[in-house]
Amino acid sequence: MVERMTLIMDAFAGPQTRLTLEEVTGRTNLPRSTTHRILEQLVRLRWLDHGDSGYGLGPRALGLGGREVGHGALRAAAFPLLHALSVRTEMVVHLAVLDRTDVYYLDKFGGRATVEVPSRVGGRAPAHCTAVGKAMLAWLPAEGLDTLYRGVLDRRTPRSIGDLGVLHHELSRIRTRNGLAFERGECYPHIACVGAAVRGPDGPIGAVSIVGDAQAPLERLAPLAANAAHAISEKLLGGEPPKMRPRPESAAPRNAVPIEALGRLLAMGERGEWF
The missing domain is CATH 1.10.10.10 (Winged helix-like DNA-binding domain superfamily/Winged helix DNA-binding domain)
Structure with a gap:
């Protein structure tokens, strides 16, 4: 045997x-x-x-060292794209993976601006309080999310989501926005970010976020985050990333807005509160 x-x-x-x-x-x-x-x-x-x-x-096999191998492949695929994205936007860019209810930061780009963002490579943050985390949580099965949190969500700031039902609603909205997640002041009061998941055939592999201060123009940056995550998926999987199947109750409508139009549409949200 x-x-x-x-x-x-x-x-x-x-x-x-x-x-x-x-x-x-x-x-x-x-x-x-x-x-x-x-x-x-x-x-x-x-x-x-x-x-x-x-x-x-599975989790046991990856825990014996495969996790690090997988992280290395993800970092290698993402590095040139995220470095270029940081130079282009002059903002901090994160690469992270999901570890149960936390995000684990694999990489951080941004030069001098990185000092102002209190994250670090190898650091963690609550997934439900960050755009990079919510972008990955949005593609988990509903029952998996319930098992992870068991109804308990810690709040980092007054703007953090503290209720599992509210989190489900937020993740549903992320799916209808083609996977784009936003966060303003939910993890740190002075930080805002937009994120998108790097997706594989059976779920999120990782996620990308663009980070700035609380007044950062996230709506204009959203297509750049989405395109970077999509390009990393293509590099990892050797072609077009497979379209994941959203949960039936939260499937995106047929007239979902294409990425090209998101910059115009999202600009309608004043200071991002409706996100």
Whole structure:
């Protein structure tokens, strides 16, 4: 059994590898029924996970070092794009991943302006209080979100979301805005940011945010954040990122606004309060 489990785990080349049952069977030369049985046992024990695009490494496997490998690939794909974005906007740019209810910052760009933003590479912040975090939470299943928070949300400032129902509503609005998330003063009173998720076939891989002071023109910057996240997804996945399936109750309307029009539409929000 151990040998067969090892064969199956070795079939996954890295954190982003997704394989169907047939592909695992072909790579291991094990009987299909045996492969399926072991795969399901590995999913149940969290060594693998299973989504619409097949099987992939799960939390336990990633915790043994695969997480760092995956983070390295994400940082490498994002670095030139986010450095250029920081130079273009003259603002702080973050790259982060989701770690349960926190965001974990993988990279930060922005020169002298980085001193004014109290984040750091390797640091954490509550996901529901940041644009980069809300951008990733928006693509998690509703039941997964409920399990993560269990109805308890800590408030960092008076503007932080402190109720799970309100958070669900906010994430629904993010999905109808093609995944763009906004935050003004929710994590730090003097900071505002706009974020978009780097998306894979089964959920968010990471997220990008552009950060400034509380009066920053986030509405004008939103398309730049969205385009950067989209480009990183393409580099990681080798082509057009797959369109994720939003939850039925929160699916975007058919006439959802395209990215090209967001800069004009979002400018209608005065100082961003309606976000």
